[in-house]
Amino acid sequence: GAGVSQSPSNKVTEKGKDVELRCDPISGHTALYWYRQRLGQGLEFLIYFQGNSAPDKSGLPSDRFSAERTGESVSTLTIQRTQQEDSAVYLCASSLDRGALNEQFFGPGTRLTVL
Amino acid sequence: SQQGEEDPQALSIQEGENATMNCSYKTSINNLQWYRQNSGRGLVHLILIRSNEREKHSGRLRVTLDTSKKSSSLLITASRAADTASYFCATEGSGYALNFGKGTSLLVTP
Numbered sequence: 001g002a003g004v005s006q007s008p009s010n011k012v013t014e015k016g017k018d019v020e021l022r023c024d025p026i027s028g029h030t031a032l033y034w035y036r037q038r039l040g041q042g043l044e045f046l047i048y049f050q051g052n053s054a055p056d057k058s059g060l061p062s063d064r065f066s067a068e069r070t071g072e073s074v075s076t077l078t079i080q081r082t083q084q085e086d087s088a089v090y091l092c093a094s095s096l097d098r099g100a101l102n103e104q105f106f107g108p109g110t111r112l113t114v115l
Numbered sequence: 116s117q118q119g120e121e122d123p124q125a126l127s128i129q130e131g132e133n134a135t136m137n138c139s140y141k142t143s144i145n146n147l148q149w150y151r152q153n154s155g156r157g158l159v160h161l162i163l164i165r166s167n168e169r170e171k172h173s174g175r176l177r178v179t180l181d182t183s184k185k186s187s188s189l190l191i192t193a194s195r196a197a198d199t200a201s202y203f204c205a206t207e208g209s210g211y212a213l214n215f216g217k218g219t220s221l222l223v224t225p
Contacts, residue, residue, distance in 0.1 A: 091158070106157040
């Protein structure tokens with residue numbers, strides 16, 4: 001596809017349920033990032049993948065959060081036992097390579113609402 | 116962690132006027148980027164300025180960087196209603212991900 005895609009666009013779930021969010025990066029982009037944006041706030045970094053290297057998980061807020069990426073393709077972000085404070089827009093971005101000079105291309109995000 | 120802080124938090128102007136947004140940051144940077152976000156969804160990259168640059172232009176956008184003051188400004192000239200959006204500055208020091216501020220919400224009225 002032409003850009004980064006994410007699914008679902010909206011997800012409403014009950015507290016305690018698990019959710020899985022999907023990101024399809026731009027073909028050929030080796031770097032993939034997950035961010036979280038709470039209402040009226042900036043973006044919080046969650047996790048970063050670069051090729052086949054070990055991911056940088058330093059931004060994950062708790063062990064309920066995990067993410068996987070197969071090679072340089074699709075990534076899934078899983079939130080287990082969701083809490084109301086997990087409600088946010090989850091944004092995925094990809095770039096050609098890691099590093100400061102590579103523009104990050106963002107997907108439209110998944111709006112997660114935990115009731 | 117959020118390093119960039121945008122100012123003002125909200126800005127309302129009329130079409131044709133110029134809009135200026137400022138960003139301050141705390142630690143040394145390799146570059147600074149500005150992004151735009153419509154309707155709380157995906158961000159669009161606007162411009163990147165490197166730490167050894169002082170000013171950069173792209174269409175109606177002008178970005179300045181003052182590393183001695185750890186600040187940057189984004190100027191949108193001759194604003195249009197379609198410029199209504201949130202604008203974020205983002206920095207990357209030694210890490211790979213971007214550190215975003217909370218953004219400036221710009222409203223351009225016809």
